[in-house]
Amino acid sequence: MATQYWLIKSEPYKYPFEQLVKDKKTTWDGVRSFEARNNLRAMKKGDLALFYHSNEGKEVVGVAKVVTEAYADKSADEGDWSVVDFAPVKALAQAVTLTTIKDDAKLADIALIKRSRLSVVPVTKVEFERILALGKTKL
Secondary structure, three states: OOOOEEEEEEOOOOOOOHHHHOOOEEEEEEOOOOOHHHHHHOOOOEEEEEEEEOOOOOOOEEEEEEEEEEEEEEOOOOOOOOEEEEEEEEEEEEEEEEHHHHHHHHHOOHHHHHHHOOOOEEHHHHHHHHHHOOOOOOO
Protein backbone atom coordinates (compact mmCIF):
# COMPACT_ATOMS: atom_id res chain seq x y z
CA MET A 1 0.00 0.00 0.00
CA ALA A 2 1.35 3.41 -0.95
CA THR A 3 2.11 5.95 1.73
CA GLN A 4 -0.57 8.58 2.24
CA TYR A 5 0.24 12.09 3.41
CA TRP A 6 -1.52 14.27 5.96
CA LEU A 7 -1.30 17.50 7.88
CA ILE A 8 -2.16 17.55 11.58
CA LYS A 9 -2.57 20.71 13.63
CA SER A 10 -1.78 21.36 17.26
CA GLU A 11 -1.64 24.58 19.20
CA PRO A 12 1.96 24.79 20.42
CA TYR A 13 0.97 25.79 23.96
CA LYS A 14 -1.09 22.56 24.19
CA TYR A 15 1.19 20.08 22.43
CA PRO A 16 4.22 21.32 20.47
CA PHE A 17 6.26 19.14 18.13
CA GLU A 18 9.15 19.29 20.61
CA GLN A 19 6.93 17.46 23.12
CA LEU A 20 6.22 14.71 20.61
CA VAL A 21 9.98 14.32 20.15
CA LYS A 22 10.41 14.03 23.95
CA ASP A 23 7.45 11.66 24.35
CA LYS A 24 8.50 9.52 21.34
CA LYS A 25 4.81 8.73 20.73
CA THR A 26 1.44 10.36 21.32
CA THR A 27 -2.24 9.66 20.93
CA TRP A 28 -3.96 12.22 18.68
CA ASP A 29 -7.21 12.61 20.58
CA GLY A 30 -9.92 15.19 21.05
CA VAL A 31 -10.84 15.52 17.36
CA ARG A 32 -14.53 16.46 17.24
CA SER A 33 -15.15 17.09 13.56
CA PHE A 34 -16.64 14.29 11.48
CA GLU A 35 -14.51 15.14 8.46
CA ALA A 36 -11.29 15.25 10.52
CA ARG A 37 -12.32 12.02 12.30
CA ASN A 38 -12.85 10.33 8.95
CA ASN A 39 -9.38 11.49 7.90
CA LEU A 40 -7.94 9.88 11.04
CA ARG A 41 -9.79 6.68 10.19
CA ALA A 42 -8.32 6.70 6.67
CA MET A 43 -4.74 6.76 7.99
CA LYS A 44 -2.63 3.64 7.73
CA LYS A 45 0.43 2.60 9.72
CA GLY A 46 3.49 4.23 8.14
CA ASP A 47 1.60 7.21 6.66
CA LEU A 48 3.40 10.53 7.11
CA ALA A 49 1.98 13.76 8.51
CA LEU A 50 3.19 17.33 8.48
CA PHE A 51 2.99 18.72 12.03
CA TYR A 52 1.55 22.24 11.97
CA HIS A 53 1.55 24.68 14.89
CA SER A 54 -1.80 26.47 14.71
CA ASN A 55 -2.91 29.79 16.24
CA GLU A 56 0.58 30.67 17.52
CA GLY A 57 3.34 30.35 14.96
CA LYS A 58 1.12 29.15 12.12
CA GLU A 59 3.87 27.04 10.59
CA VAL A 60 4.79 23.48 9.67
CA VAL A 61 7.56 22.46 12.05
CA GLY A 62 8.00 18.72 11.69
CA VAL A 63 7.01 15.34 10.30
CA ALA A 64 5.30 12.54 12.22
CA LYS A 65 4.28 9.03 11.21
CA VAL A 66 1.27 6.90 12.02
CA VAL A 67 2.29 4.07 14.34
CA THR A 68 -1.18 2.83 15.36
CA GLU A 69 -4.23 3.06 13.12
CA ALA A 70 -7.56 4.50 14.30
CA TYR A 71 -9.22 3.18 17.45
CA ALA A 72 -11.88 4.51 19.85
CA ASP A 73 -11.20 7.87 21.55
CA LYS A 74 -11.54 7.18 25.28
CA SER A 75 -11.58 10.94 25.98
CA ALA A 76 -14.99 11.23 24.27
CA ASP A 77 -17.95 11.47 26.67
CA GLU A 78 -20.33 10.57 23.86
CA GLY A 79 -20.27 9.89 20.16
CA ASP A 80 -18.23 7.75 17.81
CA TRP A 81 -14.78 9.40 17.80
CA SER A 82 -11.37 8.01 16.91
CA VAL A 83 -7.71 8.52 17.71
CA VAL A 84 -4.45 7.64 15.97
CA ASP A 85 -0.99 7.25 17.52
CA PHE A 86 1.89 9.23 16.04
CA ALA A 87 5.66 9.11 16.50
CA PRO A 88 8.08 11.86 15.47
CA VAL A 89 10.11 11.45 12.29
CA LYS A 90 12.04 14.69 11.98
CA ALA A 91 11.87 18.39 12.77
CA LEU A 92 12.06 20.63 9.72
CA ALA A 93 15.42 22.40 9.40
CA GLN A 94 13.42 25.58 8.79
CA ALA A 95 9.75 26.06 9.74
CA VAL A 96 7.43 26.74 6.80
CA THR A 97 5.01 29.54 7.65
CA LEU A 98 1.40 29.82 6.55
CA THR A 99 2.37 32.98 4.64
CA THR A 100 5.04 31.04 2.72
CA ILE A 101 2.53 28.30 1.93
CA LYS A 102 -0.11 30.80 0.75
CA ASP A 103 2.47 32.58 -1.43
CA ASP A 104 3.64 29.37 -3.15
CA ALA A 105 1.77 28.65 -6.39
CA LYS A 106 2.57 24.93 -6.07
CA LEU A 107 0.58 24.87 -2.82
CA ALA A 108 -2.47 26.83 -4.05
CA ASP A 109 -4.83 23.89 -3.54
CA ILE A 110 -3.45 22.54 -0.25
CA ALA A 111 -6.19 21.58 2.21
CA LEU A 112 -4.51 23.66 4.94
CA ILE A 113 -5.82 26.70 3.04
CA LYS A 114 -8.92 25.22 1.37
CA ARG A 115 -10.18 23.42 4.53
CA SER A 116 -8.53 25.73 7.07
CA ARG A 117 -10.85 24.93 9.97
CA LEU A 118 -10.03 21.21 9.98
CA SER A 119 -7.36 19.89 12.34
CA VAL A 120 -6.58 16.80 10.23
CA VAL A 121 -6.42 17.05 6.43
CA PRO A 122 -4.93 15.03 3.58
CA VAL A 123 -2.11 16.46 1.48
CA THR A 124 -0.77 15.17 -1.81
CA LYS A 125 2.69 13.69 -2.18
CA VAL A 126 3.67 16.73 -4.28
CA GLU A 127 2.45 19.14 -1.55
CA PHE A 128 4.22 17.12 1.15
CA GLU A 129 7.50 17.11 -0.78
CA ARG A 130 7.17 20.83 -1.58
CA ILE A 131 6.82 21.70 2.11
CA LEU A 132 9.85 19.54 2.93
CA ALA A 133 11.81 21.40 0.23
CA LEU A 134 10.70 24.79 1.59
CA GLY A 135 11.69 23.55 5.05
CA LYS A 136 15.14 22.55 3.73
CA THR A 137 14.53 19.01 4.99
CA LYS A 138 15.07 15.56 3.51
CA LEU A 139 13.66 12.39 4.99
